[in-house]
Amino acid sequence: MAGEQRRQTAKPAGSVNAKTEVPGTLATMRSMPESLAAEAAVLGSMLIDPECIGDVVEIVERDAFYRIEHRHIFEALITLYEKNKGIGIDAVLLRDELVKRDCLEEVGGVEYIAKILDSVPSSANVAYYARIVKDKMLLRELISTTGAILENAYNQTGEPHEALDDAEQRIFAITDRNISGSATALKDLVVRSFELIENRQGSHVTGLSTGYYELDDLTCGLQNGEMIIVAGRPSMGKTSLALNIAEHLGLIEKTPLAIFSLEMGRQQLAERFLCSISEIDSQKVRRGLLSDEHYKKLADACAELSEASIYIDDTSTLTPLELRAKA
Structure with missing residues (x-):
């Protein structure tokens, strides 16, 4: 039984580093997402056509490769590209660089380099192959992260919201890695x-x-x-200023907007909007000292505000990450 368990949990040497391991039992349930064919195609394209290396590094980095052998080869190719610009890269130079790094045998020797060269006929689709490699990396990170979140939830000793905050930050970190900007031609920028x-x-x-x-x-x-940033001492009118600006934007400018309030509840804010539009003293509203004329003004204000695209979120524990997600 113990031998069977060891066979289930064992991983091929050099197949994955600690970054992609999943805490707990999830690691033994399924193999990690990978595309060794796409990884070999990327490396083969880089070796065939070093000019495509610049496009590759915009999409993937060393840790995107699942096999440790591919990571070594990728690093060696990048080093050769930086040192030998204008000279070119070939299998002989790659072999020498791997020898210098003392990892030629680890990657499979010259036979594996030849195999990589034969894995792709040209570099025409290298960007497509690189995106496959990156997508698999993101899936592995997601699996690893969800495993860590699961372990954290089981072992959490503090407040539940701390575990939620940690989970949110981990997921957003993966999302941020998937966001890549691109250069824009100046001629397009100046036209805009x-x-x-x-x-x-x-x-x-x-x-x-x-x-x-x-x-x-x-x-x-x-x-x-x-x-x-609107700064001021307590009770100096910061909230009133913000609500007046929101009122102008929503009613006069007809601009949709959202108000995130960490202190005042949504119902209190709604009352302040009604008092402001109807020009009724909020103390009279609070004490119930309203006349028929006041009620008419409030009804008119209610109808006017109902046409505005103003949204209020009074979640008191809102974090910057949650605000970003809701916005």
Whole structure:
């Protein structure tokens, strides 16, 4: 029985490093996602056509390869590419570099290098092969991460939300690795910039108006991508200022917006909106000292606010990661 268990849990030497291991029993249930054929195709393409190496490194890195042998070969090819620009790379140079690294035999010797060369006829589809390799890596990381989350949940001794925060950060870390930017030609950027400049012509407020004209004069409105901090001592009107700006954006500018409130509840915020639109003293609302005229004003304010695309989230434990996800 013990021998059978060892056979189930044993992994081929050099097949995967600690980064891709799954905590607990999940590691013994299924083999990790991989495409050794795609990995060999990427390496073969890099050896056949070193000019494609620049495209490859934009998609994958060393740890994207499942087999440790492929990681060694990838590192050797990158080293040769950086040292021998303009000279080229071939099987002989690769062999010498692996010998220097004392890992030629570990990767399978010159026979395996020849096998890699025969694995792909050309480098035409190298980007496609590289994306397959990266996708398999992301799946392995997801499996590893979910295993760690499972172990953490079983062994958690603190508050449950701490385990949730840890799980969220781990998943977002994988998501961030899958996000890759790309260079944009300057000619395309200047054309777009010219259009934006042209659209601003004749208007001193080039962003979203706050409804406070002096503030708009200083900031040119709320600009895309900016974060504005409203600072002040307690009870100095920070929330009122923010709600007035939201009211202007939602009702006057007809701009959809979301309000995330960590302190004040959604119902309290709704009441403040109603009092502001109807111009009724909030103390009268709170004490129930309303006349028929007040009720009419509140009904009109309610109808007006019902047309606005304003959303309120009063989750008090909202983290920056959760805010990002909801936004």
